[in-house]
Amino acid sequence: MSGKRNIPALGIGLILVSLLLILFSSTFVGKDLRLLLEVLTNPIRKFEFSLISKIFAESQNTAYQKLVLENNNLRAKLVEQEKLVLENRALRDQFEAGYPPPDTIIPASIIGSPNFIPGLSFPTAFIIDKGQKSGIAEGNACVSGPNLLGVVSKVSENIAKISLISGTIKLTAKTVPEESSEREAQGVVTGEGRDSLVFENILLSDQLKVGQTVVTKGDALENGNGMPANLIIGKIESIDKKESSLFQRAKVKPLINFASISTLFCKIR
Amino acid sequence: MLLISLIAISLAFLESTLIEIPLTFVFLFFLSLKKPSNSTFIIIFIIGIILDILSLRTTLGITSIFFLSYFLLIHLYQSKFEIKGHFGVILFTFFGAFLYAFIFKYDNPVFSALLCSLLSYILYRYFPIKKDADVISY
Numbered sequence: 001m002s003g004k005r006n007i008p009a010l011g012i013g014l015i016l017v018s019l020l021l022i023l024f025s026s027t028f029v030g031k032d033l034r035l036l037l038e039v040l041t042n043p044i045r046k047f048e049f050s051l052i053s054k055i056f057a058e059s060q061n062t063a064y065q066k067l068v069l070e071n072n073n074l075r076a077k078l079v080e081q082e083k084l085v086l087e088n089r090a091l092r093d094q095f096e097a098g099y100p101p102p103d104t105i106i107p108a109s110i111i112g113s114p115n116f117i118p119g120l121s122f123p124t125a126f127i128i129d130k131g132q133k134s135g136i137a138e139g140n141a142c143v144s145g146p147n148l149l150g151v152v153s154k155v156s157e158n159i160a161k162i163s164l165i166s167g168t169i170k171l172t173a174k175t176v177p178e179e180s181s182e183r184e185a186q187g188v189v190t191g192e193g194r195d196s197l198v199f200e201n202i203l204l205s206d207q208l209k210v211g212q213t214v215v216t217k218g219d220a221l222e223n224g225n226g227m228p229a230n231l232i233i234g235k236i237e238s239i240d241k242k243e244s245s246l247f248q249r250a251k252v253k254p255l256i257n258f259a260s261i262s263t264l265f266c267k268i269r
Numbered sequence: 270m271l272l273i274s275l276i277a278i279s280l281a282f283l284e285s286t287l288i289e290i291p292l293t294f295v296f297l298f299f300l301s302l303k304k305p306s307n308s309t310f311i312i313i314f315i316i317g318i319i320l321d322i323l324s325l326r327t328t329l330g331i332t333s334i335f336f337l338s339y340f341l342l343i344h345l346y347q348s349k350f351e352i353k354g355h356f357g358v359i360l361f362t363f364f365g366a367f368l369y370a371f372i373f374k375y376d377n378p379v380f381s382a383l384l385c386s387l388l389s390y391i392l393y394r395y396f397p398i399k400k401d402a403d404v405i406s407y
Contacts, residue, residue, distance in 0.1 A: 038322055
């Protein structure tokens with residue numbers, strides 16, 4: 001009976017010991033004690049776990065396990081093959097387009113897209129796996145086929161950052177006349193951070209049509225870097241022309257889906 | 270007592286290695302009701318320490334405090350709340366297991382608590398607890 005009467009006292013005593021243990025566990029004494037206890041209990045854990053794992057392993061069909069392993073390997077190969085197919089298609093499309101000339105561009109894989117969450121936000125920049133070592137310089141254009149994707153904004157030895165036209169970069173651009181009698185309209189294209197661009201600072205006297213193609217005007221430098229001319233930016237979606245304004249503007253929709261691109265081409269010279 | 274200690278240690282190993290369910294809590298809770306004695310509480314304290322090490326908890330002693338506090342409270346108020354009846358055992362096992370699983374971030378605390386209640390019912394069926402008339406309460 002006296003054993004039972006002592007229980008509350010013993011319980012409180014043990015709680016106090018536990019509290020002391022908590023206080024000491026963060027000190028080197030507590031850490032040493034923990035280390036010692038871990039060393040003592042680890043072999044038992046190892047033995048128990050290996051025993052249970054053996055029991056489970058023997059109860060499973062080994063032929064089934066082989067099939068699962070083979071299936072996983074094949075899936076990995078399928079993913080690799082898909083990647084090669086996409087790369088091949090991109091290369092073929094680029095060389096079929098013929099512009100920019102194939103000897104002035106190199107392929108690069110996209111390895112990152114900062115702040116891009118599919119379904120929630122729009123890509124405004126890409127990180128690629130090529131850099132200065134491969135001949136990429138700041139200000140160089142990046143394309144997919146004859147379509148302009150963006151401009152190299154930062155470059156290091158092996159990596160570069162491409163600011164996309166959907167971001168906030170500004171480019172001088174012009175329209176492609178559909179008839180010989182028409183005059184090309186010139187202006188500035190600015191991204192809005194979404195999937196449409198603004199083509200502005202266009203003279204009121206210039207004729208714009210919905211569906212007209214907008215291309216780069218070209219800002220090439222003496223060393224060959226910079227923006228080449230006639231790279232496709234997009235098509236005019238809508239026109240905003242007010243007689244009271246100095247200039248007219250239009251909304252331009254890019255022809256490519258930035259979110260679905262995995263390989264692009266960068267101009268090197 | 271040696272056998273009980275071995276069973277408790279095995280359950281602690283099982284809980285920390287394979288099955289993340291408060292099995293040790295169920296066993297020790299049942300033990301504290303079935304055989305309330307000084308040695309039981311010392312075993313509870315030691316098993317709590319072992320469980321802290323095996324579960325890689327950063328603070329040693331935290332599981333012991335939980336076990337001791339909960340079982341001591343139950344011990345002190347068991348006659349008031351008729352805890353030794355089968356309904357009391359199941360209810361307080363559920364509550365304690367849920368609290369334990371919640372505090373120590375086990376997956377699915379509700380499911381774990383339900384499973385523990387079932388286990389305590391099975392234990393009670395095969396090892397019924399006698400309602401002690403002269404249990405000291407405060």
